[in-house]
Amino acid sequence: MAIFFDEALKTFYLESKDTSYVFRINENGFLNHLYYGKRIAREDLTYSVYLVDRGHGSNIAGRPRYESLNVYMNECPTYGRSDYRESMLAFFFENGSRVSDLVYKNHRILDKKPELCGMPSVKGGETLVIELWDSLNSVSVELFYTVFEELPVILRHAEIKNLGSVALTLDRAYSFAVDMPDANWDVLALPGAHLRERFAERSPLSHGIFTVDSKRGVSSGQMNPFLAVLRKNATEESGEVYGYNLVYSGDFAFKAQVEQNDELRVVGGINDHDFAWELLPGDMFTTPEAVMVYSDAGLGKMSRTFHDLYRENLVNPRFVKKSHPIVINNWEATYFNFDTEKLCAIIDSVEGTGIDTFVLDDGWFGKRLNDRAGLGDWFVNMEKLPHGLTPIIEHAHKKGMKFGLWFEPEMVNANSDLYRAHPDWAIHAPGLEPCTGRDQLILDLSRDEVCDYIIKVVSDILKNNAIDYVKWDMNRTMTDNHSASLGKRGKELHHRYVLGFYKICEALINGFPHVFFEGCASGGCRFDPAMLYYFPQIWTSDDSDAYLRTAIQYGTSMCYPLSTHSCHVSAVPNHQCGRVTPYASRASIAHLGATGYELDTTKMDPDELAEIKAQVDDYKEIEDLVLFGDLYRLNDPQKENLFAEQLVSKDRSKALVTVMRPLAIPNAAAIRVYPRGLDDDATYFVREGNLTKKGSTLMNLGIIVPFAPRDFSTVTYHIKKVD
Numbered sequence: 001m002a003i004f005f006d007e008a009l010k011t012f013y014l015e016s017k018d019t020s021y022v023f024r025i026n027e028n029g030f031l032n033h034l035y036y037g038k039r040i041a042r043e044d045l046t047y048s049v050y051l052v053d054r055g056h057g058s059n060i061a062g063r064p065r066y067e068s069l070n071v072y073m074n075e076c077p078t079y080g081r082s083d084y085r086e087s088m089l090a091f092f093f094e095n096g097s098r099v100s101d102l103v104y105k106n107h108r109i110l111d112k113k114p115e116l117c118g119m120p121s122v123k124g125g126e127t128l129v130i131e132l133w134d135s136l137n138s139v140s141v142e143l144f145y146t147v148f149e150e151l152p153v154i155l156r157h158a159e160i161k162n163l164g165s166v167a168l169t170l171d172r173a174y175s176f177a178v179d180m181p182d183a184n185w186d187v188l189a190l191p192g193a194h195l196r197e198r199f200a201e202r203s204p205l206s207h208g209i210f211t212v213d214s215k216r217g218v219s220s221g222q223m224n225p226f227l228a229v230l231r232k233n234a235t236e237e238s239g240e241v242y243g244y245n246l247v248y249s250g251d252f253a254f255k256a257q258v259e260q261n262d263e264l265r266v267v268g269g270i271n272d273h274d275f276a277w278e279l280l281p282g283d284m285f286t287t288p289e290a291v292m293v294y295s296d297a298g299l300g301k302m303s304r305t306f307h308d309l310y311r312e313n314l315v316n317p318r319f320v321k322k323s324h325p326i327v328i329n330n331w332e333a334t335y336f337n338f339d340t341e342k343l344c345a346i347i348d349s350v351e352g353t354g355i356d357t358f359v360l361d362d363g364w365f366g367k368r369l370n371d372r373a374g375l376g377d378w379f380v381n382m383e384k385l386p387h388g389l390t391p392i393i394e395h396a397h398k399k400g401m402k403f404g405l406w407f408e409p410e411m412v413n414a415n416s417d418l419y420r421a422h423p424d425w426a427i428h429a430p431g432l433e434p435c436t437g438r439d440q441l442i443l444d445l446s447r448d449e450v451c452d453y454i455i456k457v458v459s460d461i462l463k464n465n466a467i468d469y470v471k472w473d474m475n476r477t478m479t480d481n482h483s484a485s486l487g488k489r490g491k492e493l494h495h496r497y498v499l500g501f502y503k504i505c506e507a508l509i510n511g512f513p514h515v516f517f518e519g520c521a522s523g524g525c526r527f528d529p530a531m532l533y534y535f536p537q538i539w540t541s542d543d544s545d546a547y548l549r550t551a552i553q554y555g556t557s558m559c560y561p562l563s564t565h566s567c568h569v570s571a572v573p574n575h576q577c578g579r580v581t582p583y584a585s586r587a588s589i590a591h592l593g594a595t596g597y598e599l600d601t602t603k604m605d606p607d608e609l610a611e612i613k614a615q616v617d618d619y620k621e622i623e624d625l626v627l628f629g630d631l632y633r634l635n636d637p638q639k640e641n642l643f644a645e646q647l648v649s650k651d652r653s654k655a656l657v658t659v660m661r662p663l664a665i666p667n668a669a670a671i672r673v674y675p676r677g678l679d680d681d682a683t684y685f686v687r688e689g690n691l692t693k694k695g696s697t698l699m700n701l702g703i704i705v706p707f708a709p710r711d712f713s714t715v716t717y718h719i720k721k722v723d
């Protein structure tokens with residue numbers, strides 16, 4: 001049991017092994033948050049409620065002046081009844097009122113978390129459901145809390161029902177609110193851009209509202225749906241950290257607010273910018289799921305908790321515990337310039353290297369000679385591939401390799417048969433020429449007929465060809481937010497698009513269970529937990545430069561397990577930034593994820609090809625660590641001239657340490673790395689360096705890294721317990 005209700009105190013205790021989350025039903029019937037953090041005793045916490053008349057405010061109707069909702073910590077804050085901070089919910093009622101009065105009605109405890117309607121979520125057990133009721137407006141709000149005994153995790157979402165006889169509008173429907181009793185915090189977010197996604201950034205919190213959000217229709221590479229709130233003294237390894245992540249692939253917002261009480265409120269969910277949802281009588285709205293992780297040991301423990309939770313309870317279970325394909329992808333090798341012979345030559349060139357999957361990227365369909373035409377026409381381009389896909393697929397299969405194919409089904413080019421037949425299927429605002437991105441338009445997935453079309457064309461190709469792997473891309477963000485089918489309910493478009501996308505994923509990914517689906521959005525511009533529910537790995541960034549990848553993969557690892565980061569060894573000079581990094585370094589960094597290759601192997605000499613085999617063999621040796629291991633980030637590559645990351649097996653018998661020194665420094669001071677997570681008293685053999693030492697020695701005295709005298713060199717250490 002992780003959920004307790006004390007009837008006398010009217011208090012709920014949500015407990016994991018190491019955490020407590022406590023709130024009560026107060027005398028006025030609303031939910032008064034009391035505590036969230038390290039596990040504490042199960043006792044009366046009302047002494048900590050500090051009520052004071054702060055003046056120039058307001059108080060609860062009919063209650064003393066000091067009883068304002070603005071001075072309580074609130075579990076489900078709404079606007080208009082004396083709480084002026086950020087709300088979790090906002091309504092617009094038929095009579096023009098925006099004011100709701102939600103009070104406790106009842107609660108129940110379920111053994112198993114119910115699935116969320118139309119949206120992916122984390123699997124979970126014991127779940128508290130609390131119903132709040134607004135009798136004036138006949139609105140029911142159910143708050144869901146799922147607790148894990150073994151993991152310091154709470155899952156939250158809400159279901160809002162209109163049980164009245166007139167329509168109402170939801171202007172904000174966030175997934176959670178958490179109040180904390182002081183304001184001494186930093187925040188860490190994952191901002192970025194195409195080619196430099198998720199660069200971790202920490203800043204102090206001060207009075208006002210710190211917001212991370214996306215208005216782009218996707219969870220976005222510009223800001224990830226993740227926010228950590230950290231104690232000022234928290235580091236990678238120590239101090240309190242609260243991590244928040246949203247299982248959602250569309251517009252989101254997290255807000256951290258410090259107001260007059262010098263307390264913190266964190267709220268988050270679907271972005272309410274350009275959002276409104278009409279609830280007709282009897283309708284229900286489900287918010288996406290928020291994941292809350294508490295760590296008393298810094299960012300590292302927070303990340304390991306997210307990783308464990310997602311590997312066990314979120315990522316597509318058909319693939320999460322198995323070897324991922326090791327691909328050769330033709331994109332950076334050929335771009336659009338290929339024919340059957342060239343593709344078969346690539347397949348031939350990697351025979352015997354251990355690469356097990358050939359992925360044919362963009363350019364095989366429609367009139368897709370460049371990126372200005374063809375999206376939407378999912379039929380083989382017979383001028384380019386006169387015998388279709390079959391000879392290439394058969395060739396790959398004959399060589400013992402699987403075959404993967406690129407799609408971008410959510411999109412259409414104006415220069416395509418699909419657009420000529422259905423121009424209205426593309427999202428556009430009436431009377432305006434739609435903005436394009438990469439010369440393409442977005443199909444309106446809020447419309448059933450569009451989703452059905454995508455399901456049918458992709459299914460037909462998967463049915464008619466022996467395809468083992470799909471790379472599912474999405475290469476622009478949304479504009480011209482209007483849907484002819486939604487009329488005045490236009491502000492529902494972005495969320496309905498996301499629901500349409502999940503419907504397509506359900507049909508295709510569950511309809512073709514043997515196919516391995518990789519996610520992609522111009523690289524890592526839609527990397528979120530909901531994507532991971534369907535796609536066991538995501539192309540982390542179009543930036544394949546080994547040096548920049550250290551920071552991208554570092555940031556991505558804040559909440560997403562390494563097995564989900566798709567990472568390729570590519571050519572030098574690097575196609576995105578021109579940098580030349582050593583071949584071995586490119587492999588070492590790509591090995592810290594689901595590894596693969598993306599370069600023209602037909603141009604490699606026998607030594608370079610033999611090196612691929614050696615690299616793949618090496619990867620096979622450490623793959624279990626990538627799939628299941630505990631991650632320790634040994635330093636922050638954005639702050640130092642060093643990147644060092646370690647993976648340790650759960651039983652601590654095996655570890656890998658990968659270190660890169662970006663810039664060579666002559667006559668430099670010794671660089672030491674300090675492994676973590678080993679058994680103090682066990683003896684370990686460090687293969688490189690031929691060292692046999694106790695875990696405590698390695699972790700406290702460190703290992704001196706002998707870098708080669710050149711830029712971007714890496715050293716990897718394979719560490720094994722010997723007794």
Ligand code: GLA
Pocket residue numbers: 331361362371406473475520521522523539542
């Ligand atoms: C996106 C992807 C790339 C590649 C191209 C093809 O940019 O991120 O990996 O597939 O599209 O157009």
